[in-house]
Every structure is written in C-alpha cells, then in structure tokens.
Amino acid sequence: MNLLDIRNLSIELVTGSEPILAVDRVSLTMKEGEVRGLVGESGSGKSLLAQAIIGVLDDKWKVHADRFHWRGQDLLRLTPEERKKVITKDVAMIFQEPMACLDPTTTIGSQLEEAIDEQLLSGNFWQRRKQRKKSIIRLLHKVGIKKHIECINSYPHQLTEALCQRIMIAIALAKKPLLLIADEPTAAMESTNQGQIFRLLSSLNQLKNMSILLISHDLENITHWTNTITVMYSGQFVEAGTTSQIFNQPYHPYTKALIDCSPKANIHLPTKSRLMTLPGSIPILQHLPIGCRLGPRCPRAQQECVQAPKVTNHHGHQVSCHFSLKGSK
Amino acid sequence: MLIFTLRRLNLFFFTMLLLTLLSFSLSFLFPGNALLNVSGQINASPEQILLLSESYKTESSIFAQYISYLKHILSGDLGISMSSQTPISVEIADLLPATIELSMVALLLAMAIGIPLGFIAAIKHNKPADNIILSIAMIGYSIPVFWLGLLAILIFSITLPWLPSAGQISLLFEIKHVTGIQLIDILLSDNAYKWQAFQNASAHIILPACVIAVAPGTIFIRLARSSMLEVLETSYIRAASAKGLTFNQIIFHHAIRNSLVKIIRHVGLQFANLITLAMITEVIFSWPGIGRWLIDSIYQRDYTAIQSGLLVLSCFIFIIHILTDFVYAALNPMARDNKHA
Numbered sequence: 001m002n003l004l005d006i007r008n009l010s011i012e013l014v015t016g017s018e019p020i021l022a023v024d025r026v027s028l029t030m031k032e033g034e035v036r037g038l039v040g041e042s043g044s045g046k047s048l049l050a051q052a053i054i055g056v057l058d059d060k061w062k063v064h065a066d067r068f069h070w071r072g073q074d075l076l077r078l079t080p081e082e083r084k085k086v087i088t089k090d091v092a093m094i095f096q097e098p099m100a101c102l103d104p105t106t107t108i109g110s111q112l113e114e115a116i117d118e119q120l121l122s123g124n125f126w127q128r129r130k131q132r133k134k135s136i137i138r139l140l141h142k143v144g145i146k147k148h149i150e151c152i153n154s155y156p157h158q159l160t161e162a163l164c165q166r167i168m169i170a171i172a173l174a175k176k177p178l179l180l181i182a183d184e185p186t187a188a189m190e191s192t193n194q195g196q197i198f199r200l201l202s203s204l205n206q207l208k209n210m211s212i213l214l215i216s217h218d219l220e221n222i223t224h225w226t227n228t229i230t231v232m233y234s235g236q237f238v239e240a241g242t243t244s245q246i247f248n249q250p251y252h253p254y255t256k257a258l259i260d261c262s263p264k265a266n267i268h269l270p271t272k273s274r275l276m277t278l279p280g281s282i283p284i285l286q287h288l289p290i291g292c293r294l295g296p297r298c299p300r301a302q303q304e305c306v307q308a309p310k311v312t313n314h315h316g317h318q319v320s321c322h323f324s325l326k327g328s329k
Numbered sequence: 330m331l332i333f334t335l336r337r338l339n340l341f342f343f344t345m346l347l348l349t350l351l352s353f354s355l356s357f358l359f360p361g362n363a364l365l366n367v368s369g370q371i372n373a374s375p376e377q378i379l380l381l382s383e384s385y386k387t388e389s390s391i392f393a394q395y396i397s398y399l400k401h402i403l404s405g406d407l408g409i410s411m412s413s414q415t416p417i418s419v420e421i422a423d424l425l426p427a428t429i430e431l432s433m434v435a436l437l438l439a440m441a442i443g444i445p446l447g448f449i450a451a452i453k454h455n456k457p458a459d460n461i462i463l464s465i466a467m468i469g470y471s472i473p474v475f476w477l478g479l480l481a482i483l484i485f486s487i488t489l490p491w492l493p494s495a496g497q498i499s500l501l502f503e504i505k506h507v508t509g510i511q512l513i514d515i516l517l518s519d520n521a522y523k524w525q526a527f528q529n530a531s532a533h534i535i536l537p538a539c540v541i542a543v544a545p546g547t548i549f550i551r552l553a554r555s556s557m558l559e560v561l562e563t564s565y566i567r568a569a570s571a572k573g574l575t576f577n578q579i580i581f582h583h584a585i586r587n588s589l590v591k592i593i594r595h596v597g598l599q600f601a602n603l604i605t606l607a608m609i610t611e612v613i614f615s616w617p618g619i620g621r622w623l624i625d626s627i628y629q630r631d632y633t634a635i636q637s638g639l640l641v642l643s644c645f646i647f648i649i650h651i652l653t654d655f656v657y658a659a660l661n662p663m664a665r666d667n668k669h670a
Contacts, residue, residue: 056570088573101568103583105590105661114582115572155662171572 003179003211004030004053007067011048011235013285014062020285022061023048023235024293027311027318030179033209035202037222037243039258040232041282046215049232050181054093055084071178092172096184098164102156108167109152112136115174139170143200162193169200179211180204198225220262223247231255234282234293236308241317251319251326253300254278292321330665333658337651344647352640353398359632363387367398369408369417369633407637412629417637421619425641426509427497428618432607434538436600439546444592447553448585454558462550469547474606478540478613485536492536495615499533502526537614541606545599549592556591560584590661597653601646 011023023045030036040046052063068075070090075083095101103111113132122131140148143166156164165185172180182201186194202225204210216222223229229246231238231254239252250256260276269275280297289295291306298305300323311320319326356367364378364387365371373381382388386397401407407417450462486494497511498504504526507514512534515527560566561584569579608620615621619638626634658664 051567054571056567085573088571093568093571095564095568095571097564100564103565103569103587104663105586106583114569114574114578157663168568175573 001032001072002029002069003032003034003071004028005067005069006053006065009049009052009063009065009068011045011052011057012062012064014060019062021235021288022285023052024308026232026235026237028230028240030211030213032178033205033211034228035205035212035214035226037219037226037229038213038215038232039219039222039229040217040238041234042217043234043282043284044232045235046232047183048235050093050183050213050215053087054091054181055080055087056093089175090178091181092175092177092179093181093183094165094168094172094185096187098168098185099156099159099161101168102164104156106155107152108154108156108159109136112139112152112167112171112174115171117175135174139174140167142173143167143170144196145170161189162196165189165193165197166200169197169204173204176208177210179213181213181215183215184217185214194221201225219247219258231258234288236293237311237318237320238294239317239319239321245317251314251317251324252321253298253323253325254294256325257299330658333665337654341647341651345644348640348643348647349399349402350395352636353395355636355639356632359636361632366632366636367408369411369414369631371411372414402640407640408633410626410634411631412626412634417634420622420634421637421641423506423509424617424619424622425645427511427616428604428607428611428620429645430510430512431534431537431541431611431616431618432600432603434534435541435607436545436596436603438538439542439549439603440596442542443546443549444553444589447550448557448580448588450550450554451557451561451588452580459554463554466547466550469543472543474540474544474609475613477543478537478610481536481540482613493533494536497533497617498526498530502529537610537616540613541603541610544606545603548595548599548602552592552595553588556588557584559591560588563587586660590657593653593657593660597650600649600653604642604646 006026006028008025008027009023010021010025012019013022026045026049028036028038028049038046038049048057048061051057052061057063065076070086073086075086078086102108113136116132116135118128136152137148140151145151145163145166151159151163151167159167169180169185180201185201186197189197201212201214205212214222214226219229219231223243223246226243228240228242230240231246231252233254239246239250239255246255247259250259257276257278261278278297278299283289283293283296291308292298292301295301295305300321302323304322309320309322311318312324314326353367356363359366364382364385367385368381370377370381384397385401386393405418407421409416410420413420446462446466450459453459482494485492493499502515502520502522502525504511504514504520505518507517511530512527515523515530518526520526566579566583569583570576574582604620607618608624610616611618611620612624619642623635623638623642625631626638
C-alpha cells in the first residue's frame with residue numbers, strides 16, 4: 001500500500017489582484033521504506049510542496065488536491081486541525097538552516113523533551129521526568145551525538161550547523177515517524193558534514209524502514225542515496241521514475257538538461273569546452289508562461305507546448321511532455 | 330555573566346561621570362554667581378562665602394573645581410535649596426521614594442496591560458480584535474497627559490466619587506517614614522489600622538498611576554504586537570508546528586519568551602518618557618514626589634535644586650535602564666556570553 005498518495009496538488013498564493021498558481025497539479029506517491037528524491041531548481045516549489053504536505057503553510061497560501069491519502073486514509077475529508085494531527089503523528093520534517101529552526105532562547109534539552117510523545121511513556125508523573133530524560137539521551141545517541149550532557153544544556157547558538165541538524169533529526173525521530181521529509185538538510189554545510197548527514201539518514205532508512213522524501217536542487221548528489229526521483233520545474237511536475245531510469249535514460253528535455261550540466265555525467269567531455277546549459281533562468285512567480293512552463297527555455301518546444309502536457313506512464317516512469325525523448329535515444 | 334555585569338558597571342560609571350560634568354557646567358550656565366548656584370547659600374555672610382569658595386576651590390583651575398564638586402556630591406552634599414534653605418539631599422530623600430513608587434506602579438501597570446494586549450492583537454492578526462486594540466493604542470497614545478489627568482479627576486473623583494483626587498494617603502493615617510515608599514512603609518508599620526491605611530493608599534495611587542501608564546502602555550501594545558508578529562514568522566515557530574505542538578504550546582513555550590526578549594530593551598528606553606509624564610501628573614494630582622518639587626523649583630528659579638534634581642532623576646532612570654538590561658540578559662542566552670556587543 002502507498003504510504004502517501006497525492007494527485008494533482010496545487011498551491012495558490014492569494015494576492016490582491018489575482019491568485020498566483022505557485023505549484024500546478026503535482027502528483028507524488030511514497031511507498032513504505034522508500035527514499036524518494038524531489039529535485040528542482042530553487043523556486044520550483046519543492047519546499048512549498050513539502051510544507052503543504054505537513055500543513056505548516058500560513059494563510060497566504062491555498063492548497064487544493066484531487067487526492068490526498070495517507071496510508072489509505074482520505075485526509076481531504078478531515079478539517080485542517082484533524083489533518084495536521086494525523087500528519088504530525090507519523091510524518092516529521094527537517095528544514096534547511098537548522099540553527100534558525102531551533103528556538104534560540106530555550107535549551108536543546110527542553111526542545112527535545114517537547115517532541116517526545118507522552119503516550120510512549122509509562123508510569124506515573126513523578127517517574128516520567130526521568131523517563132523523558134532517558135529517552136532524550138537515547139535519541140541523541142541514535143543520531144550520533146556522544147556528549148549528550150553538554151548538548152542538552154547548551155543553546156542552539158553554541159553549537160555548529162551540522163550538530164543542530166543532527167538535533168533536528170533527533171527531534172524528528174522522537175515521534176518514531178513513518179515518513180521523514182528532509183528539505184535540503186545539508187544546504188550551507190561543508191561536504192564532510194553533508195556526507196555524515198546523508199549517511200545518518202540512509203542508515204535510519206535501512207534500520208527503521210523509515211521512508212524519506214529528500215528534497216534537493218542537486219540531482220547528481222542525491223542519486224547516491226535515493227531509490228526513486230521526482231523532478232519539478234517552476235511548480236510543475238516534470239518526470240518521475242527510479243533513480244536509474246531518471247539518471248540513465250531521462251525522457252524529459254529538462255531532466256536531460258539537468259544531467260547534461262553535471263560534470264560527472266560529462267566525464268568524457270574535452271577539457272575547456274562549455275558544459276551544456278539551458279538558456280535563460282527560471283521564471284518568476286508574477287510572469288509564469290502558460291502551458292508547459294519550460295516552454296521558453298526548452299530546446300524541443302513546439303506550438304503544442306502552450307497547452308500543458310498530460311502525464312504519460314511508461315512502466316512506472318512518468319513523464320509530462322508532448323515531445324518526450326522516449327524512443328529518440 | 331561576570332563580564333556582562335562588569336561592562337554594565339563600567340557603562341554606569343562613565344555615564345555618571347558625564348552627568349556630573351553636565352550638572353557641574355549648569356552652575357556656570359545659569360545666571361548669577363557660579364558659587365552661589367552650586368551651593369545655594371544666598372544669604373551667606375562674606376566670611377561664609379570665603380569658606381565656601383575654599384571648599385569648592387573657586388580660585389583654582391576648572392578641573393580642580395570639578396573634582397571638589399564631585400567630592401561634595403559623593404559625600405552627599407548637594408548644596409541647600411535657594412528658596413527653603415534646607416539641604417537638598419534631605420528634600421530629595423524625602424520626595425524621591427514617592428516618585429519611585431508612583432513610576433514603578435505605573436510601569437508595572439503599563440507592562441501588565443500593554444504587553445498581553447499586544448500579543449493578543451498579533452495572534453488575531455488582521456481580525457477585528459487586532460483592529461480594535463490597535464485603534465485603542467492609537468487613541469491612548471494621542472491623548473495629552475495633563476488633559477487626561479484632569480478628565481480622570483473630573484470623572485472618577487468628582488462625578489463618580491470613587492477615588493480620591495489628590496495626595497498620597499488620607500491625613501487620618503500616620504505612617505512612619507522608613508523606606509519612603511508608602512505601600513511598603515504601611516506593611517512594615519505596626520499600626521492597628523494597617524489594612525485600612527493600605528487600602529486608602531492604594532486608592533490614592535490608582536488614578537495617577539493609570540494616567541501615567543496610558544501612553545507607555547499603548548507603546549508596549551504596539552511593540553509587543555510587532556515583535557510577536559515577527560517571531561510568529563520565524564522558521565523555529567514553523568519547525569515547532571511541524572513537530573506537532575499545538576498552537577497554545579507554541580505561543581506559551583516559544584513565542585512569548587522570544588518576543589519578550591525584543592520588548593524588554595525598549596522598556597528601559599520608555600522609562601525616561603514615563604518619568605516625564607509622571608512629573609506632570611504629580612503636579613495635577615498633588616503627589617508629593619520629586620517631579621512636582623522640580624517643577625516648583627523651576628518656577629522659583631531655584632538653580633541649586635534644579636541642578637541636583639536633574640542629576641538624581643537621571644541617575645534613577647539610568648539605574649532602571651541597567652536593571653532592564655539584566656532582565657534582558659536573563660531572558661536571552663545570546664546576550665549573556667556575547668563578547669562583542
């Protein structure tokens with residue numbers, strides 16, 4: 001059974017004149033124990049999608065969906081409060097800039113304590129304090145922090161960025177989530193720390209069978225860690241499939257361009273020649289092209305592209321393009 | 330924390346040095362003889378003046394004069410009042426506690442009402458409650474304090490005789506002067522009518538304190554509202570909500586503390602404003618405080634009193650400022666061990 005099944009989710013920004021469609025009918029499915037990458041340039045709406053799933057968008061944003069199922073339960077039938085309760089029970093999220101995501105005036109220990117589910121504790125209230133403390137220390141050990149006493153008593157600004165991200169992961173693990181949404185967890189981190197965080201996440205996936213939705217702008221980097229990948233561009237669905245399908249045989253011109261511009265895929269390229277890139281940059285929200293939003297930048301664009309293409313499925317490899325690269329290679 | 334304390338004490342020392350320099354220069358800037366201005370001995374005989382000029386070193390350099398002035402201040406000699414010929418230090422010791430009492434009650438009132446209202450306005454952002462609170466704040470801030478004071482007397486003491494209009498306590502009660510702060514003195518005394526006296530003194534302080542508290546209170550509303558709105562936008566609040574905390578938990582555990590950190594620094598700044606309002610209100614409500622005394626001295630051209638009164642009042646404001654800095658440090662762990670700011 002699918003853990004998370006979202007069909008045609010749209011997010012609108014409510015402004016004075018007319019609403020802006022920031023995310024346009026994106027579908028996403030997650031299976032149990034799967035690591036799915038969500039890739040796109042900055043501003044492609046991937047963080048918005050993640051925040052819409054967990055329900056922390058503020059009133060400026062309006063979310064619609066044709067289907068929003070969590071473990072077979074239809075969440076669209078619930079009120080926002082009930083939906084948030086169901087979602088936050090089993091889904092946890094870690095953000096980019098972990099230091100900004102921890103309350104600067106509260107110690108790490110008490111922030112961890114808050115996250116612990118009271119129902120997982122047993123015994124009377126005077127025993128709970130001790131139990132809570134024990135479970136905090138266990139959580140910190142799980143994410144590889146050995147100096148737990150120092151860590152519990154310190155404030156976020158006294159720790160490093162990578163340590164804060166480990167603590168965010170520990171907070172996320174406190175609920176024993178089935179799905180962890182990681183929104184660019186290693187942005188603004190050195191590569192050694194990046195590797196540590198990714199290794200921690202993948203070990204959690206293997207040991208606890210926890211699904212992970214890994215959001216990133218770096219397609220090449222996350223292919224090491226994911227089973228499946230979904231690509232987005234400017235709020236639209238581009239392509240989804242297994243990592244090898246996406247990386248070795250992309251069907252969509254945008255995915256192909258993403259892979260072509262990574263140096264590792266072009267190892268045979270002669271020295272000092274230019275890397276392939278798409279002309280232009282991602283459109284801003286106020287001036288979105290109609291139809292397929294890649295249109296103005298796409299090397300294969302034709303007249304039909306002013307109409308948004310339908311998603312076609314080739315053995316689990318979904319692509320949304322009128323002139324896909326299927327069969328052309 | 331020790332470094333933080335030392336820095337504040339250092340700041341206190343140098344600010345006091347500057348303040349004494351200012352009040353010292355006032356004695357030259359005021360019309361008349363500088364020696365008479367600083368000492369207040371207007372009826373002194375030539376021999377006494379000779380003695381005075383020796384103790385204030387008027388014949389030596391300006392720097393030596395300043396040092397001798399500092400010595401006089403540190404030994405508690407602020408000169409004598411030109412109009413009443415009593416030592417100013419005695420008068421101030423008599424009057425300052427009443428002002429401290431009034432201004433502290435007003436400050437607490439302004440904070441206790443203003444900050445929660447501001448938080449409510451921020452939580453109900455862009456809803457009717459927000460608009461109502463903001464308009465109340467706007468009106469309260471625009472009302473001149475002397476007019477509000479007269480209006481309050483007219484309504485609450487004359488039309489509805491609920492509260493007394495003047496003074497600190499009814500003349501029926503005799504309270505021994507211990508700390509000078511009336512409410513504490515009453516609690517310390519062993520009078521049989523202690524509680525009646527306490528009630529009476531409280532009834533006297535309500536009206537002036539409310540009048541003083543209106544303007545700072547409305548400023549606190551707007552400060553609290555904007556800082557709470559700012560905090561609610563931050564990513565740690567979003568992360569806390571993704572953690573599965575309820576809205577109340579987020580507000581009480583994270584948002585209030587963080588927005589208080591932003592407000593508390595302004596409390597010290599607003600206190601100077603509050604003292605100015607208190608001086609005017611003391612005149613209206615005949616409160617026996619230092620503000621009324623200072624305004625009277627200005628009318629009577631009592632230069633010695635003006636000079637020393639300003640020094641003492643600004644010293645008091647500065648002490649409050651430093652105390653709020655300590656509260657700020659207690660709330661904000663980042664201020665405690667910051668070595669640069």
